[in-house]
Amino acid sequence: MASSACTRAIFPSSFTASSSSNSESKSKLSHVSFINTTSSIPICRKLSHACSSKRTLVVNNVFKTVNPTKTSGGSSKSEDVASLGQKPTILVSEKLGEAGLKVLRGFGHVECAYELSQEELCSKISCCDALIVRSGTKVTREVFEAGKGRLKVVGRAGVGIDNVDLQAATEFGCLVVNAPTANTIAAAEHGIALLAAMARNIAQADASTKAGKWQRSKYVGVSMVGKTLAVMGFGKVGSEVARRAKGLGMHVIAHDPYAPADRARAIGVDLVSFDQAIATADFISLHMPLTPTTNKVFNDDTFSKMKKGVRIVNVARGGVIDEDALVRALDSGIVAQAALDVFTEEPPSKGSKLVQHENVTVTPHLGASTKEAQEGVAIEIAEAVLGALKGELSATAVNAPMVAPEVLSELAPYVVLAEKLGRLAVQLVSGGSGIKSVKVVYRSARGPDDLDTRLLRAMVTKGLIEPISNTIVNLVNADYIAKQKGLRISEERVVVDSSPELPVDSIQVQISSVDSKFASAVSEGGHISIDGKVKFGEPHLTCVGSFDVDVSLEGNLILCRQVDQPGMIGRVGNILGEQNVNVSFMSVGRTSRRKKAIMAIGVDEEPNKEALDNIGAVPAIEEFVFLKL
Numbered sequence: 001m002a003s004s005a006c007t008r009a010i011f012p013s014s015f016t017a018s019s020s021s022n023s024e025s026k027s028k029l030s031h032v033s034f035i036n037t038t039s040s041i042p043i044c045r046k047l048s049h050a051c052s053s054k055r056t057l058v059v060n061n062v063f064k065t066v067n068p069t070k071t072s073g074g075s076s077k078s079e080d081v082a083s084l085g086q087k088p089t090i091l092v093s094e095k096l097g098e099a100g101l102k103v104l105r106g107f108g109h110v111e112c113a114y115e116l117s118q119e120e121l122c123s124k125i126s127c128c129d130a131l132i133v134r135s136g137t138k139v140t141r142e143v144f145e146a147g148k149g150r151l152k153v154v155g156r157a158g159v160g161i162d163n164v165d166l167q168a169a170t171e172f173g174c175l176v177v178n179a180p181t182a183n184t185i186a187a188a189e190h191g192i193a194l195l196a197a198m199a200r201n202i203a204q205a206d207a208s209t210k211a212g213k214w215q216r217s218k219y220v221g222v223s224m225v226g227k228t229l230a231v232m233g234f235g236k237v238g239s240e241v242a243r244r245a246k247g248l249g250m251h252v253i254a255h256d257p258y259a260p261a262d263r264a265r266a267i268g269v270d271l272v273s274f275d276q277a278i279a280t281a282d283f284i285s286l287h288m289p290l291t292p293t294t295n296k297v298f299n300d301d302t303f304s305k306m307k308k309g310v311r312i313v314n315v316a317r318g319g320v321i322d323e324d325a326l327v328r329a330l331d332s333g334i335v336a337q338a339a340l341d342v343f344t345e346e347p348p349s350k351g352s353k354l355v356q357h358e359n360v361t362v363t364p365h366l367g368a369s370t371k372e373a374q375e376g377v378a379i380e381i382a383e384a385v386l387g388a389l390k391g392e393l394s395a396t397a398v399n400a401p402m403v404a405p406e407v408l409s410e411l412a413p414y415v416v417l418a419e420k421l422g423r424l425a426v427q428l429v430s431g432g433s434g435i436k437s438v439k440v441v442y443r444s445a446r447g448p449d450d451l452d453t454r455l456l457r458a459m460v461t462k463g464l465i466e467p468i469s470n471t472i473v474n475l476v477n478a479d480y481i482a483k484q485k486g487l488r489i490s491e492e493r494v495v496v497d498s499s500p501e502l503p504v505d506s507i508q509v510q511i512s513s514v515d516s517k518f519a520s521a522v523s524e525g526g527h528i529s530i531d532g533k534v535k536f537g538e539p540h541l542t543c544v545g546s547f548d549v550d551v552s553l554e555g556n557l558i559l560c561r562q563v564d565q566p567g568m569i570g571r572v573g574n575i576l577g578e579q580n581v582n583v584s585f586m587s588v589g590r591t592s593r594r595k596k597a598i599m600a601i602g603v604d605e606e607p608n609k610e611a612l613d614n615i616g617a618v619p620a621i622e623e624f625v626f627l628k629l
């Protein structure tokens with residue numbers, strides 16, 4: 001079959017099993033390994049009602065429930081001081097629903113203290129075992145430093161965790177949990193409210209009427225019935241918005257490269273490409289997460305492709321829109337109106353042109369702010385925080401897997417391999433295909449009892465999901481997240497005749513029943529299929545579809561399929577060289593002499609459009625794809 005050649009070897013800077021002294025290695029390891037098992041309670045820097053020199057009772061790092069306090073409504077003062085020594089202290093720094101407070105008070109001492117300065121928060125946190133926040137509290141590295149040794153869990157009463165320094169939390173062994181589902185309906189309803197308010201100029205007309213005017217002809221609106229709404233991001237909130245818009249008689253289309261088509265069909269929504277969505281929509285509603293891919297995805301270029309007079313709603317994250325470009329699009333009339341709940345900077349600056357624009361309706365990040373959602377979120381987060389304080393695994397943990405150190409150290413290089421294979425495989429899926437079923441095949445000389453694959457499976461899941469979502473995946477939440485996303489991950493172990501010293505010989509990731517943007521990645525069995533191995537402690541890609549390759553998984557990767565003929569390596573190498581793109585690895589695999597071949601090229605830099613166009617223009621190249629690792 002295929003031959004393979006590795007022309008040049010450069011080792012990536014990722015960690016190896018024995019590289020724990022390397023600081024970068026440590027930070028990568030921290031994604032998968034941390035939970036603070038120390039039970040020491042520091043001497044508090046500042047004494048408060050919640051903080052005495054007495055040691056809080058901790059048994060195996062979990063709290064015993066001792067005489068649960070009777071609940072008393074919404075107090076910001078200390079409660080049950082007599083039993084403080086026996087109970088964890090939970091600081092709530094933003095308004096939380098009463099039902100959640102009640103749950104918390106049944107277990108610990110609860111202090112509600114709002115609008116704390118950073119110094120006040122740092123001072124208080126040294127005496128707290130848990131902190132509960134919404135989006136307004138910045139939980140920075142300094143906060144974790146101040147809480148070191150005592151702060152065990154941070155609960156985010158909502159979805160977005162961008163205000164919590166997760167890396168610092170992990171480094172300090174502090175669990176972070178969130179409440180991802182309880183505000184979905186509230187956000188969807190707010191989206192619909194903004195859509196209707198915008199179409200009928202409700203906010204502007206209200207202000208004008210209150211100012212004593214009677215401007216009936218100025219505030220003639222537009223109808224929604226029969227109009228096309230493009231839902232960008234067909235996840236929890238997006239699909240609920242779509243359902244409601246259908247009820248208003250709108251024609252709903254959606255763009256979400258990773259949403260299953262059957263889920264969309266069930267609601268009567270067509271999944272379309274990004275360009276098709278923005279070019280045909282009368283209204284566009286944004287529901288995708290803020291990721292490197294979606295950052296400022298609505299910009300001068302994409303606005304220019306929209307139907308003139310389009311109306312845009314954003315209840316997702318401000319950062320998905322280039323706000324200056326939106327002002328230009330509003331001024332030129334490409335965008336007739338916008339309704340925004342979220343902003344790149346919150347609160348936005350006082351003189352913000354966008355906020356002040358007469359065709360813009362704004363709300364101060366109110367998507368999750370209904371009584372019902374806040375009660376739901378409060379209960380969801382209270383239960384997650386209490387579970388964490390009791391030492392239970394949390395389904396909504398975002399940063400805290402638990403793996404025995406010796407298992408972790410042995411699996412460390414395979415962890416990197418598993419994540420990179422997941423990350424590569426998902427990028428090979430063509431937009432519009434919904435991923436439902438993934439199989440991970442481990443080839444190993446060890447018997448099933450000697451190989452714990454939970455961590456590897458979790459890392460494949462992390463690689464598959466993180467590039468397409470703002471969800472953070474780890475050992476604790478991987479299966480939960482996969483299930484939530486309708487992704488079935490099955491595993492198969494194949495016993496091979498290799499060294500039992502090594503836990504794994506190779507890992508294969510297969511994605512079934514989807515189209516690929518690189519047809520050669522589809523194996524004879526009809527799945528997107530890639531294999532990898534750890535070589536010299538580093539992850540390598542060893543097979544793509546039916547082609548053998550051998551390329552170190554570092555930096556970025558270009559896969560090309562071409563007719564096997566002389567000069568191809570040089571031609572592509574020259575194109576990249578002309579654009580100052582450094583090739584770190586190159587490997588060629590082929591079916592047979594002078595037939596089809598695959599070239600896998602590792603590149604340090606991201607090639608620009610011109611370089612990619614030039615590669616595509618080489619006549620012998622039949623297809624190619626650029627992948628970020």
Ligand SMILES: NC(=O)c1ccc[n+]([C@@H]2O[C@H](COP(=O)([O-])OP(=O)(O)OC[C@H]3O[C@@H](n4cnc5c(N)ncnc54)[C@H](O)[C@@H]3O)[C@@H](O)[C@H]2O)c1
Binds near residue numbers: 238293316369
């Ligand atoms: N305004 C508020 O108060 C409020 C409340 C809740 C949620 N939110 C925000 O709303 C957004 C959606 O939340 P959710 O709970 O529905 O999340 P979700 O993870 O359920 O859905 C997000 C969807 O976006 C899709 N997606 C990823 N990349 C995409 C891309 N490039 N183009 C199109 N779609 C893409 C994902 O496949 C997923 O289906 C998030 O940004 C969240 O932070 C805001």
Ligand SMILES: O=C(O)[C@H](O)COP(=O)(O)O
Binds near residue numbers: 134135136158365369
């Ligand atoms: O991420 C979220 O859940 C929403 O943006 C709501 O944020 P909030 O809790 O600050 O209202």
